[in-house]
Amino acid sequence: MxxxxxxxxxxxxxxxxxxxxxxxxxxxxxxxxxxxxxxxxxxxxGISISMIERENIPGDAFLKEMYWLRDELVSHCFLDGELWVNEILAYCPERFYGNIFTEFDSSSINPPSETSFDCNSNDNVKAFRAKQNAKFATTLIRNREFQRAAFFLEKNRKINKLDNFVYFRCLFLAYYQENMENDAEGIERKTSFGEEKSKFASLYETMNEENLRENEDVFFEYLMGLIEVELGQKEDAYNTFKHVVEREPSLWPAWEALSRLVHDIETADQFSVGFNSKSLWMAEWFMVLVLERFHQHTMAIQKAQTLVSRGLTGIPMIITKIAACSNYRHDHDQAIENFEDIRSMDPYRLTDLNLFSDSLYIRGDQKKLSQLALEIYKIHKFRWETCCIVGNYHAIRRDSENSIKFFQRALRLNPGVASLWVLIGHEFMEMKNNAAACVSYRKAIEIDDADYRGWYGLGQMYDIMKMPSYSLFYYQQAQKCKPHDSRLLVALGEVYAKLGRLLDAEKCLTGAYLFGDIEGSALWQLAKLHENTGNEEKAAQTYEVYIAVYDKLTNLEDNLVYAIAFLANHYFKIKAYDKSKEYATRCLEHDSICQEGNRIFRQIARIEEQKESWAEEGTSGINADESHNQETTNEQNDDDDMAVSDGDDNEISF
Amino acid sequence: MARKGGLNLDTIFGNVYNNIVGEPITPRKIAIFYLIKQLFRSHFGYRAVPSTRQFTVNDKTKIFTVLFGLINVQNDMSYDDFRKIVRYLDTEVRRGIYYTFVVCMEHISKGDEHIDLRVEDSLYTGKREYHELAVYELPPGKPLLFMHSKSYTYIWLKRIMAEWTKMTQDEVYAMNERMRNWIDGKPENLLKFLTKKPLPHSIDCSTRARDWIHHRLYEIQIAPSRISLTQAMNYCKMIEVTHKDVFSTFLLQAVIYVQQQNPRMAIECIKLFFDKSMLKINDNVVSASQSHKLAVPCQKPLRYAPLLQGRINRLFGDMGTARTLFSESIQQAQLALDETCNRMANIELTAIEIIKSGPLLEVTYQNDDQGIDKDKRVVQQNIHRGAELDDHTNMDSFPNDQEENFELHEQLIGMAKELCVLEDMLYARYHIKSAEHMETGLRVNACSDHAQKTKRVNDCSISIAISNLLRNGMYHHTMRSCQSMLNTNFDSANPNVFSHETEAYAITAVNMVYACMATGRMRKTFALLEKIEKIYKPEYNWQCARHVRICRLIVDFERSFLHGKYEECENSIRVLTSVAPTEAILRKALITAIKGRLTEGLVLLMEYETYDVLSKIRVNMQMATINIQLGKFDTAEQLLEECVKIAQCTTLRNIRAMISRRAAYILLLRRDYRRCVKLLMECNEQVAMHASITERILHNFTIAKLLRLARKDPTPFLAKAREDAIACEWKTMQKLILAESATYFDSVDNLESRDKVFDLFSDLENETSQTIPWMLI
The missing domain is CATH 1.10.287 (Helix Hairpins)
Structure with missing residues (x-):
């Protein structure tokens, strides 16, 4: 060494x-x-750094620097950085305010200029401090630290009116978050000892004591309405939101909340009509939501389209609503088209996209559905819409287990959607687990007993179990929810037919046709009903209408063929040969009943020949008529037999 | 072992069955838990330190008596009161218990410790772990148990621990704070701690809620006047919200709605009950523990739901729907090979044909827009399909999960046989086979009789038998049988209150009233009627109340008729028309004819269409008497012959006498006295045994009149008739009898007797001036 x-x-x-x-x-x-x-x-x-002692930090420079940093972070959307800066400013020593008090323009990029005035006054210090607290609280709210934000705002309540409101808003959000967290904890066991929102109640009491409902800031009253909803006081909430809208017609959140509470369409319409002069467009959009809620989807679409025609073109919200309503009224092609438009405009918009996946599933478009699922899954895995789309994707691939898992995940994210339970029920039905399907449909009904799908699902389930009498109740309930849905009327008609209540069956099927007959089965069912009960005339009338309406549809060709053949034979039986010829001619257009048509032509020709010969022989042939008719009938029977034995399995004979 | 794959229904449907064993935790129960833990340690020792002195049997008796009492306290108790009880243990059992308990509590109160609801394994096993044995201690030969694993306290302990493990963190913190406040004696701030208003003790946990529902279901069927339907419904709604696993609340709601005569809501609740019951708790504990799945699908609702709904439809008169539902139930039962359900549905289907929904047993084909099959052979087939039960070899087909297999089987057999009896009664053809069927129902009582199933069938059998006695005119037998049945129907706590308020007892009571009236005991009739009207009120027992109502209307009619107040009779008839049309029409025709509008009365009867055997006979008899009054003897004779033809196919004991009397009127008026007296004497015995008091009076009067016209002494018969007329307070008849007597006395110049009779007559005339055309009755 x-x-x-x-x-x-x-x-x-x-x-x-x-x-x-x-x-x-x-x-x-x-x-x-x-x-x-x-x-x-x-x-x-062992670390060597420069530890030069420096002078005290000057307050004004410090503040300038912090304000500049905050402005930059806000404009560049760095929320965590903003929170950091605001915390420092909130706890900044008062002596830093010093002799320099500056009012800064928060949108400016360069450090703001200094202005000076006498800052020794306590009121100014307090006001400044309050402002810092408010900004800090706002940042905390954006970061979802509501209780902490309320703590800071409590000091500002007496100083600033807006801060007073935000304080209560923070408390509301904090209690709401707490409830959500408690719900999530208890979701596994569905606690039997219930939950009452007592914190909301105490907040409500406090706001009542301070008479905040009459405050000039209308948002207080709106907030109280929200609390009333949480406390289950729906009637009070309804009145509150009405009052809020009357005070401030442009406050859309109140309109939206009101649309969920209004009792019926007529009341809503009367209410909104009074606002036509005061509100530019919100009253109309409110009516769209109300109509959708009460399943009047056609009218909702019309209402939405009036807004488009008034100038609100290209707004995704409106197009989405039109698409959703199209889906609800089973116009899936229109719905798909609209959703595709929205996707092209705003590909990352997820609202109501689960309905797009429903429409794709019903149309059986596996390719588009899988593409959609893939894209959406990449964007946001843990949105309930995403889980619903992926669930539909698995469903179309017949993977019921995975499908249910994703629907269940969607429910955990958003428990208040009845349609998810319906979809789970359908999947259980696919798995032949009727018990679980039944409970799923019941869950859907519990969440929303005005949604027909839960009732319809139960009715279908018992119908499949071959219990038509038991299922009748559920179909009736479903039809009450949506009186103008043709599918429900067709289902009711079928059940009534099975129970032998033919008059009721006829009424339902006729009603289904008059209301639109979405699936094209009402007329057919009605015609078959008449045919089975032997009422051939009515059956013929119905078949005629059926042919007229559905002539061009290729997927109903079998039914059309049957109807044409029936009519040809029916008119032949009742001797209306012209009409019989007409339908026999139509028979020739179809290979399967071509021979039938030919046969009828032959018979008609024979009869006409006979008539001519009788006309020549005069009245003496009258008695021969009976025997000729008998022979003709026998011949016809022979022909029939021949037709049956002629070997073509597709040939129809009556 | 590998877990089974597949969907877990528990996670999908929220795992409601987790709440089955929960016991709501309160500070008092935590204190009891700590006390038990401490007592165990005193008995067994703690870890390596064994107890020097175990509890004796006497000690344990005292300890568990106190623990049982503490557990079953319904209202909460303060910490001070709790300590007093623990001090009792300290003085009576062993010193030191109080001290160690209070130390534990103080630790919790100060926050030194948090609540810890765990116990040592030794509590379950009774054995100390090897590593815990003291150096000098040998392993004990047998376990040193503190309490048995099937004891009440042990199960309670397990339930508390189960509930504690399910509590969320929030609830645990809140409970700790509550415990501290309870020990410190601070009043509980309910808003702060309790997340919900406390439920009544009887329904504050799933177990007690089920038990409460079970008892109410029983009570509402046996004695509905003892429970308040409104309060029961409120409790049901609370259970519905707080105990999601207790589906039977919907069943109780359905029964309550049936009592309130609200079939729509009853059906909705029944459907809810069965839909929610599609998932049941896994009975197979091994499978449940391996697969960690509590909920499993259940197919029972598919076959029982239509059955119960059909029964509701039948009760409220919708026979078509009921029939279809029962058919669906049979179909599902056959698919599932459920013999019980199959038989129950067949019995219900049979009941539709026989009983329908009305209070009276009569054949009607009204209000049946389904167009039922009137072929009696089909009806018979249905009945006997349900009655093919007289063999116990089919017991194996019953599902094994039913505890009350045997009672249910007996009940079903009894019900089927009783339906056969009812069918025979309906067509008035009681024979040996009927008696055998009746005997089956009467002997149906089983040993344990879970939920009194067989007792109810037994009661029904007795009441049916009594009704049959009444139909055959055996009024004294009827009264004795009714008396014996009603005398045993008292509540042990309060002898003045009926223990059972079922329809069987209601029918027995009204039969008693009818029998008393038929034998002329008018005072007893009205006293009994008033008593049963207080018990069977329509607000909560409409099925029984309708029988009482019909009885009241008929009795009031009879009283008014006997007193000659015909306007009051019409009031009764007006109400009777809706509930008992046949009875109403017969009486209406009678009153109309008595008022002189004979043709109108006749037309009423001719236009009335009835399919019932007994009703036909009665209608024809009434028409015959009106025709007699009109002087159309041939028509009357034809009608009476028709009656005879119908009566010959029946086994009714009293009908021939009634027909004979009316036929005697014709002979009397034709002055064929010999044949008349022969006819009347032939049925004298029948009249004495099976006729009502009015029949007897008229019979005796007819004989007296005949004898007078034949210049013989009629006084014995007049005396009998008058005696009976006085007994039943038939004043107009008394007048008639006196008039007849006076005529006779005058003819034999017995002026003294005649004058006496005149005096009596004038007294009666002051009371009522009405007369009676006796041949119309």
Missing amino acids: SSQATPVFMSRYSLIYQAALRSHLGTMQQHRNSKLSPFEVSQMS
Whole structure:
């Protein structure tokens, strides 16, 4: 070891020895008061840094710097950085405010200019502090730390009216978040000892005591309405939101909340008509939501389209609503078209996209559905819409288990959607698990008993179990929810037919046709009903209408063929030979009943020949008529037999 | 073992069955838990330190008596009161218990410890772990148990621990704070701690809620006047919200709605009950523990739901829907090979044909727009399909999960046989086979009789038998049988209250009233009627109340008729028309004819269409008497011959006498006295045994009149008739009898007797001036 190294070693050793002594004695206080220099400290730790002692931080420069930083962070959307800055400013020592008080323009990029005025007044300090607190609280709200934000705003309540409101808003959000968290904890066991939102009740009481409902800030009253909804006081909430809208017609959240509470369409219409002069467009959009809620989807679409024609073109919200309503009224092609438009405009918009997936599923478009699921899953895995889309994707691939898992995940994210339970029920039906399907449909009804799908699902389930009498109740309930849905009327008609209540069946099927007959089965069912009950005349009328309506549809060709053949034979039986010929001619257009048509032509020709011969022979042929008719009938029967035995299995004979 | 794959229904449907064993935790129960833990340690020792002195049997008796009492306290108790009870243990059992308990509590109160509801394994096993044995201690030969694993306290302990493990963190913190406040004696701030208003003790946990529902279901069927339907419904709504696993609340709601005569809501609740019951708790504990799945699908609702709904439809008169539902139930039962359900549905289907929904047993084909199959052979097939039960060899087909297999089987057999009896009664052809069927129902009582199933069938059998006695005119037998049945129907706590208020007892009571009236005991009739009207009120027992109502209307009619107040009779008839049309029409025709509008009365009867055997006979008899009054003897004779033809196919004991009396009227008026007296004497015995008091009076009067016209002494018969007329307070008849007597006395120049009779007559004339055309009755 060199002699030069030894002193370094020794001095380091002595320093370490001293440090050890100090650490044996030392508290933090001792360390703090120790006379160690920075150089000595750096020597002890082995890290060498420059520890130049500097002067005190000037308050005004500090504040300027912080304000500049905050403005930059806000404009560049760095929320966590903004929170950091605002916290510092909220706890900034008062002496920093010093002689310089500045009012800054938060949108400016360059450090703001200084202005000075007398800042020694306590009121100014308080006001400044309050402003810092408010900004900090706002940042905390954006970061979802509601209780903490309320804590800071409590100091500002008496100073600033807006802060007073935000304070209550923070408390509301904090209690709401707490409830959501408690719900999530208890979701596994569905606690039997219930939950009452007592914190909301105490908040409500406080706001009532301070008469905040009559406050000039209409948002107080709106907030109280929200609390009433949480407390289950729906009637009070309804009146509150009405009042809020009357006070401030442009407050859309109140309109939206009101649309969920209004009792019926007529009341809503009367209410909104009064706002036509005061509100530009919100009253109409409110009616769209109300109509959608009460399943009047056609009218909702019309209402939405009036807004478009008034100038609100290209708004995704409106197009989405039109698409959703199209989906609800089973116009899936239109719905798909609209959703595709929205996707092209705004591909990352997820609202109501689950309905797009429903329409794709019903149309059996597996390719588009899988593409959609893939894209959406990449954007946001944990949105309930995403889970619903993926669930539909698995469903179309007949993977019921995975489908249910995703629907269940969607429910955990948003438990208040009845349609998810319906979809789960359908999947259980696919798995032949009737019990679970039944409970799922019941869950859907529990959430929303005005949604026909839960009732319809139950009715279908019992119908499949061959219990039509038991299922009748559920179909009736479903039809009450949506009186003008032809599918429900068709289902009711079928059940009534099975129960032998033919008059009721006829009424339902006729009603289904008059209301649109979405699936094209009402007329067919009605015609078959008449045919099975022996009422051939009515059956013929119905078949005629059926042919007239569905003539061009290729997927109903079998039914059309049957109908044409029936009509040809029916008119032949009742001796309306012209019409019989007409339909026999149509028979020739279809290979399967071509021979039938030919046969009828032959018979008609024979009869006409006979008539001519009788006309020549005069009235003496009258008696021969009966025997000729008998022979004709016998011949016809022979022909029929021949037709049956002629070997073509597709041939129809009556 | 590998877990079974597939969907876990528990996670999908929220795992409601987790709440089945919960016991709501309160500070008092935590204190009891700590006390038990401490007592166990006193008995067993703690870890390596064994107890020097175990509790004796007497000690344990005292300890568990106190623990049982503490557990079953319904209202909460303060910490001070709790300590007093623990001090009792300290003085009576062993010193030191109080001290160690209070130390534990103080630790919790100060926050030094948090609540810890765990116990050592030794509590379950009774054995110390090997590593815990003291150096000097040998392993004990047999376990040193503190309490048995099937004891009440042990199960209670497990339930508390189960509930504690399910509590969320929030609830645990809140409970700790509550415990501290309870020990410190601070009043509980309910708003702060309790998340919900406390439920009544009887329904504050799933177990007690089920038990409460079970008892109410029983009570509402046996004695509905003892429970308040409104309060029961409120409790049901609370259970519905707070105990999601207790589906039977919907069943109780359905029964309450049936009592309130609200079939729509009853059906909705029944459907809810069965839909929610589609998932049941896994009975197979091994499978549940391996697969970690509590909920499993259940197919029972598919076959029982239509059955119960059909029964509701039948009760409220919707026979078509009921029939279809029962058919669906049979279909599902056959698919599932459920013999019980199959038989129950067949019995219900049979009940539709026989009983329908009305209070009276009569054949009607009204209000049946389904066009039922009137072929009696089909009806017979249905009945006997349900009654093919007289063999116990089919017991194996019953599902094994039913505890009350045997009682249910007996009940179903009894019900089927009783339906056969009812069918025979309906067509008035009671024969040996009927008696055998009746005997089956009467002997149906089983040993344990879970939920009194067989007792109810037994009661029904007795009441049916009594009704049959009444139909056959055996009024004294009826009264004795009714008396014996009603005398045993008293509540042990309060002898003045009926223990059972079922329809069987209601029918027995009204039969008693009818029998008393038929034998002329008018005072007893009205006293009994008033008593049963207080018990069977329509607000909560409409099925029984309708029988009482019909009885009241008929009795009031009879009283008014006997007193000659014909306007009051019409009031009764007006109400009777809606509930008992046949009874109403017969009486209406009678009153109309008595008022002189004979043809109108006749037309009423001719236009009335009835399919019931007994009703036909009665209608024809009434028409015959009106025709007699009109002088159309040939028509009357034809009608009476028709009655005879119908009666020959029946086994009714009293009907021939009634027909004979009316036929005697014709002979009397034709002055064929010899044949008349022969006819009346032939049925004298029948009249004495099976006729009502009015029949007897008229029979005796007819004989007296005949004898007088034949210049013989009629006084014995007049005396009998008058005696009976006085007994039943038939004043107009008394007048008639006196008039007849006076005529006779005058003819034999017995002026003294005649004058006495005149005096009596004038007294009666002052009371009522009405007369009675006796041949109309």
